[in-house]
Amino acid sequence: xxxTSGPSGSRLKVVLYNPRAVFFTMPLALLAxxxxxxxxxxxxxxVDGRLESQDAxxxxxxxxxxxxxxxxxxxxxxxxxxxxxxxKRARPGLPIIWGGWHPSxxxxxxxxxxAVDVTVQGQGEATFAEIVGRLxxxxxxxxxxxxxxxxxxxxxxxxxxxxxxxxxxxxxxDYGLIPVERYFGLKGKxxxxxxxxxxxxxxxxxxxxxxxxxxxxxGLDPTRMALRLQELWERYAxxxxxxxDETFFTRRDRIKALADRIIAARMNITWAGTMRxxxxxxxxxxxxxxxKESGLRRLLVGVESxxxxxxxxxxxxxxxxxxxxxxxxxxEYGIAGQFPxxxxxxGESDDSIKATLVCAKRLRAMSVDFQTPIFYxxxxxxxxxxxxxxxxxxxLPQTLAAWAGFDFVDGLPGPWVSREKFQLxxxxxxxxxxxxxxxxxxxxxxxxxxxxxxxxDDYRWPVEMALMQWGRSExxxx
Numbered sequence: 001x002x003x004t005s006g007p008s009g010s011r012l013k014v015v016l017y018n019p020r021a022v023f024f025t026m027p028l029a030l031l032a033x034x035x036x037x038x039x040x041x042x043x044x045x046x047v048d049g050r051l052e053s054q055d056a057x058x059x060x061x062x063x064x065x066x067x068x069x070x071x072x073x074x075x076x077x078x079x080x081x082x083x084x085x086x087x088k089r090a091r092p093g094l095p096i097i098w099g100g101w102h103p104s105x106x107x108x109x110x111x112x113x114x115a116v117d118v119t120v121q122g123q124g125e126a127t128f129a130e131i132v133g134r135l136x137x138x139x140x141x142x143x144x145x146x147x148x149x150x151x152x153x154x155x156x157x158x159x160x161x162x163x164x165x166x167x168x169x170x171x172x173x174d175y176g177l178i179p180v181e182r183y184f185g186l187k188g189k190x191x192x193x194x195x196x197x198x199x200x201x202x203x204x205x206x207x208x209x210x211x212x213x214x215x216x217x218x219g220l221d222p223t224r225m226a227l228r229l230q231e232l233w234e235r236y237a238x239x240x241x242x243x244x245d246e247t248f249f250t251r252r253d254r255i256k257a258l259a260d261r262i263i264a265a266r267m268n269i270t271w272a273g274t275m276r277x278x279x280x281x282x283x284x285x286x287x288x289x290x291x292k293e294s295g296l297r298r299l300l301v302g303v304e305s306x307x308x309x310x311x312x313x314x315x316x317x318x319x320x321x322x323x324x325x326x327x328x329x330x331x332e333y334g335i336a337g338q339f340p341x342x343x344x345x346x347g348e349s350d351d352s353i354k355a356t357l358v359c360a361k362r363l364r365a366m367s368v369d370f371q372t373p374i375f376y377x378x379x380x381x382x383x384x385x386x387x388x389x390x391x392x393x394x395x396l397p398q399t400l401a402a403w404a405g406f407d408f409v410d411g412l413p414g415p416w417v418s419r420e421k422f423q424l425x426x427x428x429x430x431x432x433x434x435x436x437x438x439x440x441x442x443x444x445x446x447x448x449x450x451x452x453x454x455x456x457d458d459y460r461w462p463v464e465m466a467l468m469q470w471g472r473s474e475x476x477x478x
Contacts, residue, residue, distance in 0.1 A: 011043040012136055015060050016068045019079035020049040024186040026178060026193040028244055029070045029100060029124070035174040036125040037132060046177050049079050050186075054086055061091050065135055068128065070100040071110075073381065077102060078404035084115040095135055097147075099124045102403065104212045105382040107148040111156055113400055118149045122212055123198060125170045127162050164216045167198060172228055180236050192238040194229065196220045196254070197245045202276070205315045206304070206342065208382030209246065217250055222257030229258070230265050240297075241271040248273035249283070256287055259294035272298040277318045280326025288333050298336040301326055303372075305341065306359025307352040314345065314385065320359060327363055327370065336369035343425060344377040344417040346389050353421065357428055361454060364436045374429050376413030378406070427459035434464075 016034055018027040027048055034044040042065075047057045061067065067087050071080045084096050099120035103110045107119045118141060120127050127146035134141055141149040146162030184190045197219030200209045209215075220228075229241065249255055262269065271294070275283075280301065303323050305311050311318060323339070330337050341360055343353050360372040379386045379396060390396060397403045413422055434443070435450040446464050453459060 010063075011039075011041060012132075013043045013045060013060075013064045014066060014068065014132055015057070015064045016044065016046045016070075017057060017080075017083055018046070018048040018050070018070055019072075019076035019083070021072075021076055024050060024183055025242075025244070026175075026180075026183050027070065028173070028193055028195050030068070031173045031175065031177060032170070032195075033068065033099070033124045033128040034177050035171050036129050039174075041136075042132070044177055048178070049083065051179070051182060054083060057083060058086065058090050061087065061094060064091075064094060065132065066095040066097055068097045068099065071098050071102045072100055073102045073105075073403060074406050074408060075404060077400055081113065081115070081400060081404070084113070088115040097128070097131060099128065101208070101212070105208060108156055108158060110400065111148065111150055118147055120147050121161060122146060123162065123164055125167075126165055164199060164213060164218055166218050167220055168224070175232060175236070184238070189240060190236075190238045191240040191242055192232060192236060193242050193244055194232075195244040196225045197248070197250065200246045201250065202247070202317060203315050204304075204317075205313075205384040206345070206377065206380070208380055210384075211382035217247065219245075219251060219254060222251075222254040223261075225254065226258050226261030230261060230267060233265075233267050233269065239269055241269060243271065243273040245274060247276060247279075249275040249279045252283065252287060256290060259287075259290045259296075262294040263290075267295075270295040270297040272296075272300070275299045275301050275326070277301055277303070277322040277326045280329060281322045283329070288329055292333045292335060296333075296335055298338065298369075299330060300338045300340070301330075303339045303341050303359065303363075305343075305345075305352065306356035310345065310348065310352045310355075323359070324362070327366055330370075331367050334369075337363075337367070337371070339363050339370065339372045341372060341374045342377050343374060344413045344421075346377070346385065346414075346416045348377075348416065350421070353425070357425070357432075361432060364432060368436060368438055370436075372432070374425065375409065376417060376425075378408040379414060380408050424459065427462050427465065430462070430465045430469075431459060434468075 014037060016030040018030055027046060030046050034046055037044055045060050047060060069080050069084060071077060080098065087094060087096060095117045096115055097118040097120060098110055098116050103119035104121045107121050110116050110119045118131060127144065130144050131141060131147060134144060140151060141147060142151060142157050143159060145160050148156065148158045151157050197217060199213035199217040201215055201217045203210055203215060301323065304314060304316050306320060308320055327337060341356050343356055360374060363370055364372045379389060379394065381396060397406060431450045431453045434447055435454045439447040449464060
């Protein structure tokens with residue numbers, strides 16, 4: 001028999017924690033699993049480490065059934081460890097469940113930490129709901145698909161994976177579980193974060209998505225998505241939506257239905273999403289126009305490399321000509337763009353890196369609203385490239401503490417980039433950005449100098465770079 005209330009007749013409390021980070025995206029992963037629990041049975045409390053203190057989290061644990069923590073690889077691990085250990089000290093018998101990207105890739109290794117009792121792999125809604133139901137009944141977690149658990153006798157039970165389910169099967173996300181207005185304030189704009197799909201069909205060798213989701217993709221019905229967005233707009237009066245889908249333009253019918261609904265409802269909003277370059281090539285002009293009319297303001301189009309040879313090697317399955325075709329469409333319709341690149345893949349040639357810098361320069365010069373951030377390849381676990389390098393002897397971090405110092409956005413490159421190449425790329429990034437950004441009157445002269453340098457690929461004696469970077473603080477871990 002399922003326990004449907006606590007000792008005093010109240011609902012069973014489930015506490016969820018989002019670790020500290022340097023950005024203020026709404027905790028959509030926790031919103032997803034928290035919304036899936038029956039609100040007549042469970043009281044869900046979401047605590048965000050960016051908004052509340054450890055003491056605030058501990059104060060919510062009285063009478064709790066469990067603590068769930070979402071854990072990204074990198075700096076959030078340190079805060080997840082801190083909170084989990086503090087919770088165990090305060091409530092030794094309270095089950096602590098980790099989910100998210102890192103536990104999805106290191107299901108068993110995370111349980112080497114005594115403060116962690118259960119890890120969830122992949123899509124978490126159904127798995128977490130079953131775990132919570134089992135805990136409420138006092139049952140073992142052996143056999144719960146999609147999770148790994150330390151059992152009562154201390155043994156580790158790795159259960160079978162859970163099939164990716166249609167997100168149509170799940171309850172709509174209840175934004176009432178989080179302080180939406182506080183996120184608007186922290187972002188400095190009334191921007192709602194929204195996710196309408198999970199997974200990715202593609203096979204990029206540098207990405208862990210194929211490992212976690214098995215190259216599968218599931219998305220909301222377009223009508224349901226549009227209606228839900230309209231309901232949220234009427235409730236929260238946001239003026240921008242940031243779609244967090246990994247490949248938002250996977251289904252054109254969904255995009256058209258969304259754009260049509262936004263226009264028909266006279267929702268005065270803008271929105272941003274992700275698009276692959278090959279998807280942009282296949283998008284008909286009438287849909288480009290419709291998206292712009294509905295408020296599309298920015299697209300993120302992953303390029304990764306300016307070399308077609310390298311794109312084939314990393315299995316990106318796009319061509320450079322497709323990138324420029326899509327960029328031209330974006331410029332034509334007045335849509336801003338982010339075109340991220342990665343350099344320093346294992347064994348990447350100087351010619352490949354040069355091709356990337358040339359491609360980034362061409363894109364950046366196309367529009368003042370185009371950005372071309374350049375990142376260094378980092379050995380993110382779960383990807384095919386990393387698996388190949390590990391087989392050749394490369395060693396990944398071996399502990400959670402070591403993984404907490406891993407930063408796949410900022411920081412130094414891996415061992416595949418020489419000091420000289422690193423210096424060239426850093427100088428290129430600085431002058432390349434300065435040359436084409438919207439500059440204040442005080443920077444106009446420096447901007448002209450930067451354009452002169454970029455036109456000649458001359459980045460020697462970067463006095464301007466030293467002056468502008470003097471006094472800046474070191475970037476925080478992402």
